[in-house]
Amino acid sequence: MASPPEPHTAPCPACRAPMQAFRCKRQPHGEVVLDLCFTCQGIWFDEFESAQMAPAGILELFRLTHEHRDDTRQPWRDILNCPRCNERLIQGLDRTKNGNFSYHRCPQRHGRFNSFSAFMCEKGFVRQLNGAEIAELAAKVQTIRCSGCGAPVDIRRENACTHCRSPIVILDPEAVEKALADFGTRAHKQEHLDPHAFADALIANERLKSQSDREKKKSALDTDITDLVLGGAEALWQFLRR
Secondary structure, eight states: OOOOOEEEEEEOTTTOOEEEEEEEEBSSSSEEEEEEETTTTEEEEETTHHHHBOHHHHHHHHHHHHHTTTSOOOOOOSSOBOTTTOOBOEEEEEEETTEEEEEEEOTTSSEEEEEHHHHHHHTTSSEEOOHHHHHHHHTTOSEEEOTTTOOEEETTTOSBOTTTOOBOEEOOHHHHHHHHHHHHHHHHHHTSOOHHHHHHHHHHHHHHHHHHHHHHOOOHHHHHHHHHHHHHHHHHHHHHTO
16 A cells, blocks of 8 residues: 655655655565655656556555646646756657657656656556547637646647647546556556566566666667676576476
């Protein structure tokens, strides 16, 4: 069970209000400490923390963010700064099977800043609207508020936020039900440690470290060695599982 948010001193990149620390399980073991801002509905992930969250932690964070969905929110500033080094964050766009989501990352690789809705899109709780659905919505309402940064979006002319580039997404009951079932099943399995799953998680964790090392080291030799070691470990594990 994740711990309730606790006071924290790190400033929010978007509104500079103090963020709250949220502790949850890390896979395959340990804990992840995220930084949450309910004032502007943002989440700071240190590098790889989003991928390392255990299913039970994802469910708890979804519950928590959903509880605050109707809170009065502050709009994001035009310039966002890293809470670790104060450098200006770089905007990016990522793609998942559920659609695109916008984020801001630290150029020094300290982490990234997501909106609550971007997190829910990444984990499959919301889905991106298609062109026909946006057109149907535009016939009823002219302007909506971006679920990412809070800026107004004229959906008669735009199908994404012009401020943060977040797509128009919706909390789809079917998507929520499917995601909850998936993460719930995985969370239950983690309560009974499967050595195969444990080893797979270790390999996945090493792959993340290898990717980070490749980006930091430009030497082709270092890259090849890292990949060969990782590939050998994975091949060995697949052999042992036969």
